[in-house]
Amino acid sequence: MNHVAQDIRIALRGLRRAPAFAIAVVLSLALGIGANATMFTILDPVLLRPLPYPHADDLVAPALGGTGIVTDSYFLKWAENTHALAFIAEYNPTSMIVGAAGSPEELPGAIASPDFVRVLGVAPTIGRFITAGDGLAGAPPVAVLGHELWQRQFAGDTHVLGRTITVDGTQTTIVGVMPAGFSFPPRASLWLPRPPIDTRPGAGLRIGQVVGRRRPGASIEQVQRELAQVPQPADLQRSWSLRDFAVVVTPLHDQLYRSAKPMVVLLFAAVTLLLLIACANVANLVLARTTRRRQEFSIRSALGAGRATLYWEVVAECLLLALGGGALGVLISVWLSQLFARLMPESISSVARIGVDGRALVFTFGVSILAAFLISSGPAFRAARGAAGALLADGGSRAGDSRVARFMRRSLVVVQLSTAVVLLTGAGLLVKSLARLTGQDNGFRPDHLLIVTVNLPSSRYKGAVRANQFFDALAVRLAALPGARRIAQGPPPLVGYGFGYLHAATPETPAYKVAVSDVGPGFFETYGIPVLAGRGILASDDSTGPPVVVVNAALARLIAPGGNAIGQPLDVITIRQQHPTIVGVVADVPQNDIAVRPLAEAFSATAQDLHRPSWLAIRVAGDPDALALPVQKVVRELDPELVVRTVSMESMLSTSLAPHRFTAVVLGTFALLAMTLAAVGLFGVIAYLVERRTREIGVRMALGAQRRHVVGLVLREGLTLTAVGVSLGVAFSIGLAHVLQSLLYEVQPTDAGVIVAVTTALSGIALLATGLPALRATRVDPMITLRAE
Secondary structure, three states, X not given: OHHHHHHHHHHHHHHHOOHHHHXXXXXXXXXXXXXXXXXXXXXXXXXXXXXXXXXXXXXXXXXXXXXXXXXXXXXXXXXXXXXOEEEEEEEEEEEEEEOOOOOOEEEEEEEEOOOHHHHHOOOOOEEOOOOOOOOOXXXXXXXXXXXXHHHHHHOOOOOOOOOEEEEOOEEEEEEEEOOOOOOOOOOOOEEEEOOOOOOOOOOOOOEEEEEEEEOOOOOHHHHHHHHHOOOOOHHHHOOEHHHHOOEEEEEHHHHHHOOOHHHHHHHHHHHHHHHHHHHHHHHHHHHHHHHHOHHHHHHHHHOOOOHHHHHHHHHHHHHHHHHHHHHHHHHHHHHHHHHHHHHOOHHHHOXXXXXXXXXXXXXXXXXXXXXXXXXXXXXXXXXXXXXXXXXXXXXXXXXXXXXXXHHHHHHHHHHHHHXXXXXXXXXXXXXXXXXXXXXXXXXXXXXXXXXXXXXXXXXXXXXXXXXXXXXXXXXXXXXXXXXXXXXXXXXXXXXXXXXXXXXXXXXXXXXXXXXXXXXXXXXXXXXXXXEXXXXXXXXXXXXXXXXXXXXXXXXXXXXXXXXXXXXXXXXXXXXXXXXXXXXXXXXXXXXXXXXXXXXXXXEEEOOOOXXXXXXXXXXXXXOHHHHHHHHHHHHHHHOOOOOEEEEEHHHHHHHHHHHHHHHHHHHHHHHHHHHHHHHHHHHHXXXXXXXXXXXXXXXXXXXOOOXXXXXXXXXXXXXXXXXXXXXXXXXXXXXXXXXXXXXOOOOOOOOHHHHHHHHHHHXXXXXXXXXXXXXXXXXXXXXXXXXXX
């Protein structure tokens, strides 16, 4: 223990004598460690931390293929025939209007079956959860509150049971309160009973999501085999595309974080490479400092200091520097975590709450220790292995210029440069992909467009007819607002579609999926979607006219490759027991994600194929956000218990771009830091080599060497290292190209333009970093050098 304290005291004295060195090292490490700690706060819940439920690894999410959903009939068959699952429950994430007239708010919630909390292994802190009798016809409406909603609306009143809360316009009795921190599905604030499953022939097809808990000893593969053997229900033999999906069972953790994993893994790999560059940079600085201290070490060795003593003194110095960098890195991580929490896309923020906690601090401490080992291993070994007699005889003037030392310094620079190329190439590819997404024609005009969303509670707006009557009246009122130019009903791009149907395969054509949405007259004109052939939906397409549909270009190509789809029947859907006739073809628009190629889509007329509407679009003369308050006022005048949401289409487009923008910006920032550290490292090594060769350069110039020869000598050293580092970086980038494939849009991971741009930029910066020491070398006075000799 005394030896450790002595090593630390000696290390502190040494660092006090070299404050510039200590500050440079601490700052370099703080950047790398802070970035890693920040990304760990995101990586931890997405990949490492189990879900906050007892025995969370036993939770599974059975579904039909990649849809994530199951029909009620399938769920019922699973519940009756499964033995590998101890409990199984069905739920539906939904939004609910909570509160009385004049102060309603729309909150995320869920409709759940009775075994929902038994599956998850939690229980209400107050009261009970939903029971089998709660959803029966005639049963009083009940709700279970989330902890945050209970605190906010009832001030944490423990006598809340039996009190009522207005949910979707219905007075609902509170029967329980869930514990703090429980929010499943993500962000859910309250839970209502799921109505009983209707198994009568002809009953409507209803879907939901399923969660189950494996019995002890039952594997996921066993659950998968068991559920796959359950006979398919009769209602799946209808035209829904779900009928052709196989049963897939995935861990619940994977299902929740599936969309976030590729992005998080990529960014964590990037900060790991950034830390590697920082460590290589610092290791070069420590190696140069250790080389300058070889005379000191040789004297102490001659006076009796053992090799272990010298070794651990260097390690202690590096450990102090790394812990200082880690402490500063924690502060950087706190700031970055808050910044990332605001910038993160919903795919992460909806399921992960990031922040520096105990696990992040332990991780940061571990990374600091690892960094200390990386930066100290080579220099400490070099300090401990010298021979005292030889070093003293040399006087320390040229000590340490061995082949091993030179090789180590050059190798570290090559590692920095090659790693920087990998990061810059990845960032360049993502930036180019983002530029393609931003600059592409999405098939509609997002400018001057306000999207109005109103979810009508089914308890007060029973049936599609009454819901459509409300929207018709609302459209008339909104069309009279100042600045409103056009108004239309129908789902906007990027929010999905109403229904999906599967076209059966024939000998002539393969099977394909068709998305179907109900739209009103003027829909395509309001959204600025070009009509490529035929016409759009008209006011005359009402309940008295023949059923019609408009298809997008993708569906038209499938129906009539190289021909004319107009006039043909669309046989995948029926309206009033008839296959509708195609009357128009419009441009493709994205249905879910701007980076996903549009599906084949059909647009039916709302007056003919009645479904419950939710959206209206208003094309305005000026700023669409300026119309938000007048729209809300109109909706409240028609029904004060409704909640209206307004957003500009440009904002929706920006939100769709958010994951791609976040990844490109964060990786680009890390890549620029990596390039800066690599350039600084190259500059430091070349400057150090020039300093060590000052005597040689002076002699050369005294013997007649021209300045250009000296510049060429130094440039050759730096550019050789650059060429090796860049070449290795390009090779690594090509080898790792497949990692980025899923995150790119219309950009190849081996894009030659990006690779050439990266190598050119880094080579230019390396030339500058080498050129400054080269010019400094030409200022060596040969007479001073000769006198020194």
